[in-house]
Amino acid sequence: MSQLDFETWSNGIFQILLNQKIRQVAYVPDAGHLHLIRRCQESERMISVPLTTEEEGVALLAGAWLGGDRGVLLMQSSGVGNCLNMFSLTKVCRMPLLMLVTMRGEWGEFNPWQVPMGQITEKLLTTAGVLTFPVFASGMLEETVDAAAKMVFEGPAAGAVLISQRILGAKTFEK
Amino acid sequence: MDSNRSLHYPLHRREVVEQVLSQRGTMLVVAGLGAPAWDVSAVGDEALNFPLWGAMGGAVSIGLGLALAQPSRRVMVITGDGEMLMGLGSLATVAVQSPPNLAIVVLDNERYGETGMQTTHTADKVDLASVASASGIPTCGTIKDHDGLRSVLPQILAEKGPVFFNIKVCAENLPLVLPPKDGAFLKDRFRLALLGNNAAC
Incomplete structure (x- = not known):
């Protein structure tokens, strides 16, 4: 994936978040969200909330929804495991929860410590009652985020777009 | 460690909550699971209360999201x-956002009250107000008696936030006063009262 491709689809997702009136953007950073996080931080229509752990984001966005704000949670697949108990809040209160998850441990992963969680991310989400929208090609990203956001906010439902390492390029520490 | 010291603290949790909420005005209230939710409900089951029956570790984060969404309202998190x-990191996240309308009150009886009154870390060395202060929350304190509570009540209710007060309360088992427990009902009731017709979208 070229830098230009990366910025193009990140910009596309940012525009969809704007169209969906997303206001609170909670995140634990991932390289795959780098450009999107930057765009959200620069937007006067959004509040960016860096977290210490992903489950904070699930609770934060529940509070946001109580107060009338839409939000999105950006994280890496390893963060999904951190959220599991907090998904009960979203489910029992029937609140919307939109998540954009960049995958690790899934396509050409160089770090074996990422593989166990990466391999069960979608199963865990499904078990927790979260809708999943896996994407393996950058050309499908924008429409998938748009489709997921519609189902999340019109549900209300919890939904996660899973952005494959195939799109992001498997991380390496090679120079 | 004197694990029994909290049996003798002079402040009672329900009088503390009564004092905080008796002047609530348009305040929005998030109550942490267990005794704080029962304490808030003992003062009155209100539409603008969001009492938790789960989501342990999430009360402060819920309060933060609400405070950011509703900057003109005082948001009061009352938890144990x-x-x-379980959510110490959320204090760091609050400090970084620094919402001026958020107040956090911890009713610290040094116990896990719902599970058999086992001691928590605050019965030993951990000082929650110091954690909050070191996280960067500008106004923090520990309150141990009635004079202390009287003197900080104006700060809890109105000082520019975020503010954090850890209130040492007597470890006691009180009659349960249970709020509704259907989360969807609590959420819809809250949003209708706060947002009116906009609650539907």
Whole structure:
């Protein structure tokens, strides 16, 4: 994936978040969200909330929804495991929860410590009652985020777009 | 460690909550699971209360999201020491956002009250107000008696936030006063009262 491709689809997702009136953007950073996080931080229509752990984001966005704000949670697949108990809040209160998850441990992963969680991310989400929208090609990203956001906010439902390492390029520490 | 010291603290949790909420005005209230939710409900089951029956460790984060969404309203998080200990990182996140309308009150009886009154870390060395202060929350304190509570009540209710007060309360088992427990009902009731017709979208 070229830098230009990366910025193009990140910009596309940012525009969809704007169209969906997303206001609170909670995140634990991932390289795959780098450009999107930057765009959200620069937007006067959004509040960016860096977290210490992903489950904070699930609770934060529940509070946001109580107060009338839409939000999105950006994280890496390893963060999904951190959220599991907090998904009960979203489910029992029937609140919307939109998540954009960049995958690790899934396509050409160089770090074996990422593989166990990466391999069960979608199963865990499904078990927790979260809708999943896996994407393996950058050309499908924008429409998938748009489709997921519609189902999340019109549900209300919890939904996660899973952005494959195939799109992001498997991380390496090679120079 | 004197694990029984909290049996003798002079402040009672329900009088503390009564004092905080008796002048609530347009305040929005998030109550942590267990005794704080029962304490808030003992003062009155209100539409603008969001009492938790789960989501342990999430009360402060819920309050933060609400405070950011509703900057013109005072948001009061009332929770317990066990719940707060599970979400210490959220104090750092609050400090970084620094919402001026958020107040956090911890009712610290040094126990896990719902599970058999086992001691929490605050019965030992952990000082929650110091954690909050070191996280960067500008106004923090520990309150141990009635004079202390009287003197900080104006700060809890109105000082520019975020503010954090850890209130040492007597470890006691009180009659349960249970709020509704259907989360969807609590959420819809809250949003209708706060947002009116906009609650539907």
